[in-house]
Amino acid sequence: MRRRTGLIALLALAALGATAYLAASFGSRMGLVTLEIGWPQLWADGGDGVLSAVIANLRVPRVAAAILTGASLAVAGLLLQGVSRNPLADPFLLGISGGAGLAVVVLHAVPGLIETLGWWCVPVAAFAGAQLATMLVLAVARGPGGRMTMLGLILGGVIINSFCAAITTFLLVSFAPLQLRITTMWLAGGVGYVDWSHLAGAFVAFCAAFVFIRFRSSDLNAFALGEEGALLVGVDSRRLVRETAWTASLLTGLAVSMAGMVGYIGLIVPHLVRFLVGNDFKSTLVLSALIGALLLLVGDTAARTVMAPQEIPVGVLAAIIGTPLLLVLIKRELGGGR
Numbered sequence: 001m002r003r004r005t006g007l008i009a010l011l012a013l014a015a016l017g018a019t020a021y022l023a024a025s026f027g028s029r030m031g032l033v034t035l036e037i038g039w040p041q042l043w044a045d046g047g048d049g050v051l052s053a054v055i056a057n058l059r060v061p062r063v064a065a066a067i068l069t070g071a072s073l074a075v076a077g078l079l080l081q082g083v084s085r086n087p088l089a090d091p092f093l094l095g096i097s098g099g100a101g102l103a104v105v106v107l108h109a110v111p112g113l114i115e116t117l118g119w120w121c122v123p124v125a126a127f128a129g130a131q132l133a134t135m136l137v138l139a140v141a142r143g144p145g146g147r148m149t150m151l152g153l154i155l156g157g158v159i160i161n162s163f164c165a166a167i168t169t170f171l172l173v174s175f176a177p178l179q180l181r182i183t184t185m186w187l188a189g190g191v192g193y194v195d196w197s198h199l200a201g202a203f204v205a206f207c208a209a210f211v212f213i214r215f216r217s218s219d220l221n222a223f224a225l226g227e228e229g230a231l232l233v234g235v236d237s238r239r240l241v242r243e244t245a246w247t248a249s250l251l252t253g254l255a256v257s258m259a260g261m262v263g264y265i266g267l268i269v270p271h272l273v274r275f276l277v278g279n280d281f282k283s284t285l286v287l288s289a290l291i292g293a294l295l296l297l298v299g300d301t302a303a304r305t306v307m308a309p310q311e312i313p314v315g316v317l318a319a320i321i322g323t324p325l326l327l328v329l330i331k332r333e334l335g336g337g338r
Contacts, residue, residue: 005283008276012290019294020067023301024059027051028308058192064199065191066300066314067293069259072206074292076251077266078273078284079213082220083244084141086153087271087329091130091252092263094153095160099133100126100249100256101187102164108183109171119198123205127253133160134245189262189315191300202254209247210289216240217281224279262315264322265292271329 027034036051073091080089091097103125107114114121140156168187172180186193213220219240222230230237255262269292270284277283296314299321303312 002283005277005287009286009290012287012294016067016290016294016297019297019301020063023063023066023297024055026301026305027054027059028305033305033308057195061194061196061199062191062300063297065194065202065258066297068199068202068206069191069255069262070265070292070294070296071289072202072209072251072255072292073262073265073296074269074288075210075213075285076248076255078270078281078288079220079244079248079251080266081270082281083223083241084153085223088267088326089153090263090267091248091255092261093161093267093326094134094137094157095164096130096133096137096249096252097256097261097263098161098164098168099136100130100253101261102168103129103132104257105168105171105183105187108179109174119195120201123198123201123254123257126257127250130249130253130256131246133164134249136160138241138245185313186260187315188313189260189318190303190311190313191259191296192304192311194258198258202258205250205254209250210285212243212247213285214282216243217285220244220281221279259296260313260315262296262318264318264326265296267329268322268325269295 022035025036027036076091076096077089080091080094081087104122107121107125137153137156137160140159141152172183175183219230219235222233222235223237223240225233228237230240252266269288273284273287273291277287296318299317300314303314303317306312
């Protein structure tokens, strides 16, 4: 199994590298999609100044943002499904993305606030919103005896999502037309608004979260036995749930601050990875990050090229593809896994 996991990881890494190269090669000129395979040499030589600037400041950061966002959402979904033992747990469905998105919209609602504080206030606000939403969902989901139930998680997610959507819509009504359009497009999902400083901060935070999860992977494996079973093997389950919720909120906040509201990556990828390599967190963690990054990068590249010069929000594309898969998962769960 370990050899198989390594082989799949190498294949996923190779596919991610090739896709990243091609994604940075796709451009648009006069409404037509172009493919500039030799862009690294052009960039290094400083040939076409305008094209070099587009590659350095738009295409490559966009590719990096898609990779980071996809990896963050997939790992967050893996964590939430693992500790809750709920196959439908996902940052989007549980309202965590909604809380992060609402916090960022609140920032945009205050004129000049982001410009005054700096770019760092966006991921900080997104994390704070995601953390608050997580705490509320967990509070709703815990029934008698402190146990989390699948019904409680789903209902908690629906309630928090609905509340955040209502407040977000209320705030958007007061926006100026241009600001409204920009914010609405961001909420629909897109990674075209990220600069290098934002990416650097997000990368450091993602690496810290990844190392923490890898360090606690053995404890997370114990949750296959349930909270009581984890306690029997020496795992402080309540502390681990809090730490995991905090980490998932951090990853979700990072993703929302870079790409807006993108759903279904955190739901679908963990299922695909567990199908390929089983339930061991040490194996599924790396593969979830790689496959999540690959899927979102492919989706973003398709979103900006399929209808060029118009661009489809990648969150919309993810919902179109992910909704049928969600229905299949729900049907499977209602049928007892048959």
